[in-house]
Amino acid sequence: EYHNIWKALSDEKAWPSVQRFSVVGPAGGDFAAAVQAQVADTLGHEPEKVATEPRQRWQSVRLDVRCATPDDFCALHSRLKSLEGVKFLL
Secondary structure: OOHHHHHHHHHHOOOOEEEEEEEEEEOOHHHHHHHHHHHHHHHOOOOOEEEEEEOOOEEEEEEEEEEOOHHHHHHHHHHHHOOOOOOEEO
């Protein structure tokens, strides 16, 4: 599933690099905390920057995350995508 993404990232980016992820899910602090915890669980460190944009039913959690390699990016993307309540991930 991630072969083409990994190839594009490894060809086009200098590593390590800071990558931005935007995760849309249910409103409330629990979801934002789960997103941040997933970064720490997957990569072993906290995001460099976190911003939330709350709406009535949904929120966007934007993360700037230092990834050492394309493998880190793909692993984190996969883990964030599998979080309960995720509606969209960019």
